[in-house]
Amino acid sequence: MAVIDFERARTLSLTQWAIVFVLGFLLFKLVAELIDPGLNLAGVPGPWYARWTNIILKYQGILGNKAPYVESLHRKYGPVVRISPTEVDVSSVTGAKRIHNYRQPFEKSDVYTHFLAANGIANLFNAIDVEYHARHRRLLSASMSESSMKAMEGIVQTKAELAMKRMAEEMEKRGAADVLKWWLFFTTDVVGECTFGDSFRMLEQGRKNQYIDDLERTAFFGGIRQTFPIVDTINKVVTLPLFKEVHIRAVRMQTYAEESIRRYRNMMTADPSNPKITFFTRLFNAEDKTLTFPEIVSNAGAFIVAGSDTTAHTLTYLVWAVCRDDVIRKKLANEVAGLKEKYHEEDLKALPYLNCVIQESLRLYPAAPSGLPRKVPAGGVEIDGYWMPAGLTVSTQAYSMHRNTEIFPNPESFNPSRWEKTTKDMKDSSMPFGGGSRTCIGIHLAEMELRRGAAHFFRTFPRARVSTAEGFSDADMRQVIYFLMYPRGKRCLIHCE
Ligand code: HEM
Numbered sequence: 001m002a003v004i005d006f007e008r009a010r011t012l013s014l015t016q017w018a019i020v021f022v023l024g025f026l027l028f029k030l031v032a033e034l035i036d037p038g039l040n041l042a043g044v045p046g047p048w049y050a051r052w053t054n055i056i057l058k059y060q061g062i063l064g065n066k067a068p069y070v071e072s073l074h075r076k077y078g079p080v081v082r083i084s085p086t087e088v089d090v091s092s093v094t095g096a097k098r099i100h101n102y103r104q105p106f107e108k109s110d111v112y113t114h115f116l117a118a119n120g121i122a123n124l125f126n127a128i129d130v131e132y133h134a135r136h137r138r139l140l141s142a143s144m145s146e147s148s149m150k151a152m153e154g155i156v157q158t159k160a161e162l163a164m165k166r167m168a169e170e171m172e173k174r175g176a177a178d179v180l181k182w183w184l185f186f187t188t189d190v191v192g193e194c195t196f197g198d199s200f201r202m203l204e205q206g207r208k209n210q211y212i213d214d215l216e217r218t219a220f221f222g223g224i225r226q227t228f229p230i231v232d233t234i235n236k237v238v239t240l241p242l243f244k245e246v247h248i249r250a251v252r253m254q255t256y257a258e259e260s261i262r263r264y265r266n267m268m269t270a271d272p273s274n275p276k277i278t279f280f281t282r283l284f285n286a287e288d289k290t291l292t293f294p295e296i297v298s299n300a301g302a303f304i305v306a307g308s309d310t311t312a313h314t315l316t317y318l319v320w321a322v323c324r325d326d327v328i329r330k331k332l333a334n335e336v337a338g339l340k341e342k343y344h345e346e347d348l349k350a351l352p353y354l355n356c357v358i359q360e361s362l363r364l365y366p367a368a369p370s371g372l373p374r375k376v377p378a379g380g381v382e383i384d385g386y387w388m389p390a391g392l393t394v395s396t397q398a399y400s401m402h403r404n405t406e407i408f409p410n411p412e413s414f415n416p417s418r419w420e421k422t423t424k425d426m427k428d429s430s431m432p433f434g435g436g437s438r439t440c441i442g443i444h445l446a447e448m449e450l451r452r453g454a455a456h457f458f459r460t461f462p463r464a465r466v467s468t469a470e471g472f473s474d475a476d477m478r479q480v481i482y483f484l485m486y487p488r489g490k491r492c493l494i495h496c497e
Pocket of ligand 1: 124125137191302303304306307308310311314366367368372431432433434435437438439440441442443445446
């Protein structure tokens with residue numbers, strides 16, 4: 001019989017007590033779920049346990065494997081599958097269209113509140129209220145439109161050139177360049193300058209600064225809190241030391257964003273003709289119908305978080321996938337070699353193969369492949385013949401939408417040529433940037449960075465290959481998926497012959 005060692009129990013540290021508390025709570029929740037199963041979803045297929053508990057889903061979530069796990073359920077049960085007592089995942093085009101509908105958008109589910117900015121003000125990304133979101137979106141859309149991106153082209157070009165120079169230096173010194181690192185510096189410098197009017201100068205420094213370090217950890221813990229909202233609840237009772245540190249980091253980032261935006265606003269007030277345009281310039285110029293200062297700061301923070309890793313990871317997988325296949329690499333390198341010395345965005349948009357490579361990278365390696373959870377509105381709704389009651393969470397995940405074998409034959413193979421004849425189904429099933437009224441607002445900036453980054457890279461390094469230096473292997477590139485996706489090894493070594 002187990003005997004409780006009270007002497008030992010008294011000596012448990014605060015962290016050990018916290019772990020005991022979390023495990024106890026999980027056990028309690030499991031028992032409660034078994035006594036009271038979730039919503040009655042007549043006929044929605046799924047594993048038997050999904051009606052009773054979400055523990056398997058959470059376990060897969062801890063492993064960074066939720067998206068492939070949900071995809072395995074789709075393969076077994078079809079396009080509509082129950083994944084927990086209160087959540088259904090949908091992978092059909094018709095279902096995704098119903099959920100991400102422009103005219104009657106479903107609200108984002110409450111888990112998005114766990115991404116709240118340190119100043120507690122909701123922003124474009126985490127806003128749940130449809131009206132609040134629509135107001136922010138209306139005010140920010142013009143600055144993020146495709147035509148407004150012309151003002152940012154110079155920034156993207158300068159930073160891409162600097163990124164190439166730094167990668168070439170690293171290849172020379174180290175024998176290979178960690179392209180993940182340099183793409184991250186490239187995208188954070190671009191989004192920083194477009195947002196704050198001043199870049200983080202990461203490419204110049206060549207190493208992460210305090211802001212980026214804070215950003216990475218805060219984004220990671222945002223993902224954990226979104227997957228396990230219980231952590232937030234516990235944290236309100238017992239402040240876990242780790243979360244205290246995360247809070248300090250979030251506040252420090254907030255202060256930095258506030259100071260940068262204030263500095264830019266003062267500059268604008270002193271000289272309204274200041275030509276340095278940012279995503280927020282229009283809002284400072286607007287006399288009415290604008291965002292408040294804290295709302296601008298919260299949105300600026302969201303842009304930095306949402307606009308750095310996402311684009312950097314896409315570029316990383318693009319380069320890696322292209323460098324693994326000589327035929328694809330030569331075809332792309334030849335195409336971009338044909339560009340004139342000074343080329344523009346319009347020239348890049350006209351390159352068919354480059355754009356196929358980008359589409360295929362976004363398909364197979366989407367930076368946000370996980371479920372995008374939404375709430376079924378009052379009155380309920382029918383999706384693909386199944387009745388979904390109000391309050392149920394319905395998700396769509398790009399990971400599954402992009403692996404529909406009827407639309408993308410042989411889905412695990414990286415085959416840019418499949419986009420040479422793009423069908424309507426392929427377009428409808430592609431969701432790397434989300435869907436409907438909550439589609440990524442940074443899509444045009446991201447596409448510009450992807451085109452410019454990839455073109456510059458394969459013009460500069462036409463014979464680039466995946467390196468095996470320092471033990472680098474395919475295992476480093478295994479996808480780890482929380483809300484965002486990143487390569488397990490957090491590095492990608494490429495060399496050029
Ligand atoms: C390849 C790069 C990118 C990918 C794959 C990507 C993906 C996504 C996805 C899937 C969503 C929808 C999230 C949801 O429904 O919960 C989203 C939303 C968003 N993204 Fe991006 N993103 C990228 C780049 C960017 C950039 C460069 C920025 C900023 C400059 C940005 C800012 C945002 C914002 C603010 C939202 C929320 C939009 C709204 O709800 O109205 N993203 N992104």
